[in-house]
Amino acid sequence: MLHGFRYAAPRSRSELLDLLAEHGDHAKVLAGGTDLLVNIRGGNMKPGLVIDVKRVEGYGGLAWDPAEGLSLLPAATINDVLRDKRVRANFPLLAVCAQDLASYQIRNRATVIGNVVNASPCSDMAPALLCLGARAEIASARGSRSVLFSEFFTGVKKTVLAKDEILERIVVPASAAGTKGEYRKLKRINGHDLGIVGVAIARKNGSLRIAVSSAAPTPVLVAGLPGTASVDEAVAAVLAAVSPISDVRCTKEYRLFMIETFVRRLMEEMK
Amino acid sequence: MTRISLTVNGKRYERDVAENRTLLRFLREDLGLIGTKEGCGAGECGACTVLFDGLTVNSCMVLAVEADGRAVETIEGEAKDGKLSDLQEAFQKHHAVQCGFCTPGMIMSTRELLHRTPKPTVAEIKEGIEGNFCRCTGYQQIVEAVLDVSGQLEKKGELRHA
Ligand SMILES: Cc1cc2nc3c(=O)[nH]c(=O)nc-3n(C[C@H](O)[C@H](O)[C@H](O)COP(=O)(O)OP(=O)(O)OC[C@H]3O[C@@H](n4cnc5c(N)ncnc54)[C@H](O)[C@@H]3O)c2cc1C
Ligand code: FES
Ligand code: FES
Numbered sequence: 363m364l365h366g367f368r369y370a371a372p373r374s375r376s377e378l379l380d381l382l383a384e385h386g387d388h389a390k391v392l393a394g395g396t397d398l399l400v401n402i403r404g405g406n407m408k409p410g411l412v413i414d415v416k417r418v419e420g421y422g423g424l425a426w427d428p429a430e431g432l433s434l435l436p437a438a439t440i441n442d443v444l445r446d447k448r449v450r451a452n453f454p455l456l457a458v459c460a461q462d463l464a465s466y467q468i469r470n471r472a473t474v475i476g477n478v479v480n481a482s483p484c485s486d487m488a489p490a491l492l493c494l495g496a497r498a499e500i501a502s503a504r505g506s507r508s509v510l511f512s513e514f515f516t517g518v519k520k521t522v523l524a525k526d527e528i529l530e531r532i533v534v535p536a537s538a539a540g541t542k543g544e545y546r547k548l549k550r551i552n553g554h555d556l557g558i559v560g561v562a563i564a565r566k567n568g569s570l571r572i573a574v575s576s577a578a579p580t581p582v583l584v585a586g587l588p589g590t591a592s593v594d595e596a597v598a599a600v601l602a603a604v605s606p607i608s609d610v611r612c613t614k615e616y617r618l619f620m621i622e623t624f625v626r627r628l629m630e631e632m633k
Numbered sequence: 634m635t636r637i638s639l640t641v642n643g644k645r646y647e648r649d650v651a652e653n654r655t656l657l658r659f660l661r662e663d664l665g666l667i668g669t670k671e672g673c674g675a676g677e678c679g680a681c682t683v684l685f686d687g688l689t690v691n692s693c694m695v696l697a698v699e700a701d702g703r704a705v706e707t708i709e710g711e712a713k714d715g716k717l718s719d720l721q722e723a724f725q726k727h728h729a730v731q732c733g734f735c736t737p738g739m740i741m742s743t744r745e746l747l748h749r750t751p752k753p754t755v756a757e758i759k760e761g762i763e764g765n766f767c768r769c770t771g772y773q774q775i776v777e778a779v780l781d782v783s784g785q786l787e788k789k790g791e792l793r794h795a
Pocket of ligand 1: 390391393394399400415436462472473475476479480485486528529555556677
């Protein structure tokens with residue numbers, strides 16, 4: 363039995379922002395619900411009001427603008443990303459990371475925005491968005507702001523979002539189109555499982571970016587490496603940036619070992 | 634309570650539901666459609682899989698109020714006029730059902746897979762059921778059943794029986 367709450371499904375953006383302004387301190391936004399409903403069921407979250415964003419006009423799916431890039435809207439699911447040919451053609455790393463997230467039927471519901479707002483260290487979409495230099499367009503009744511994902515995560519399950527704010531749009535910049543990328547995720551089984559560690563590598567025009575999941579309180583980005591960096595240099599930079607812990611999934615030492623292994627393998631594969 | 638109106642297996646329903654009721658509980662307890670099962674209640678096992686506007690979802694993680702205006706399909710919609718569907722027959726023929734607890738979810742997942750990919754590869758079938766746990770069969774029989782309904786039983790050789 364889920365704890366009791368009220369439910370609202372606003373149809374317009376202004377209705378949504380008003381609801382958040384008035385009830386933000388005890389409300390939770392509902393997208394795919396694959397984190398939120400599990401948290402409510404487990405008693406970790408007890409919102410008085412659940413605000414479903416999927417019926418807000420203009421909040422569905424993906425949009426593409428040649429100058430700006432790719433927009434992922436609040437109702438865009440992981441499978442929407444996987445079905446989109448423009449994503450595969452321009453930002454293959456997004457598709458590779460999406461493919462590794464949860465199971466097929468969860469991907470039918472789970473949204474990209476829900477994944478980053480949930481801000482788990484093991485988020486599978488964060489590495490791709492970090493590597494691609496994506497940004498979050500955030501709105502509230504007070505106004506709008508734009509935050510790069512490298513500044514978005516502030517701790518385990520914590521982000522820069524205030525209680526009355528909504529993440530309205532993720533923008534993957536057009537300048538990142540054509541970035542080559544790969545993601546390696548260590549799991550206990552070949553089927554669906556949360557990551558033990560994950561490493562994403564992206565290369566474009568002589569620049570190398572590496573992002574790591576499950577290796578620190580937030581997803582980690584190592585930017586600014588030159589495209590000519592050697593395997594050892596890349597490994598050293600990544601190991602200096604991560605701070606994994608031992609937990610139920612594995613030890614800190616094993617995480618460090620596998621992060622190094624994945625960085626080495628991906629660097630070799632993506633020369 | 635919120636009033637919702639939806640179709641389940643093509644039949645129209647209008648009901649008042651509590652906002653915190655899951656679609657799974659609504660189907661089982663309000664509509665009496667107990668074919669859909671609850672295993673974990675948290676997205677892990679897939680026993681609760683139904684089609685929601687044509688796509689599989691874990692109904693334990695969907696609120697009934699979210700189904701307002703939507704079309705839901707459950708295992709009860711498979712058999713027509715007392716006759717099992719092709720998938721149900723194939724599951725039976727290949728012994729893809731043992732205790733049967735995972736079966737409604739398995740059938741809904743493979744039904745959606747066959748809608749989007751009429752001739753799935755073994756890898757596509759495995760991906761299609763990755764969110765459906767079966768503690769009895771070991772999965773091979775389920776994959777065989779899907780190969781059979783899609784007219785590709787010759788691919789059975791790609792499966793290794795442990
Ligand atoms: C069995 C299982 C397996 C999983 N496996 C993985 C996995 O392998 N990898 C992985 O990364 N994740 C995994 N997850 C976690 C989850 O599925 C993802 O994080 C998913 O992308 C969350 O999206 P959602 O739309 O369901 O979010 P919701 O549950 O709807 O929301 C998540 C959080 O974000 C907030 N939120 C949602 N949208 C907005 C918005 N527009 N603005 C502001 N706040 C918002 C909500 O209030 C909530 O706090 C798994 C979950 C389950 C149940
Ligand atoms: S009962 Fe829904 S996934 Fe297990
Ligand atoms: S037949 Fe028993 S769980 Fe699958």
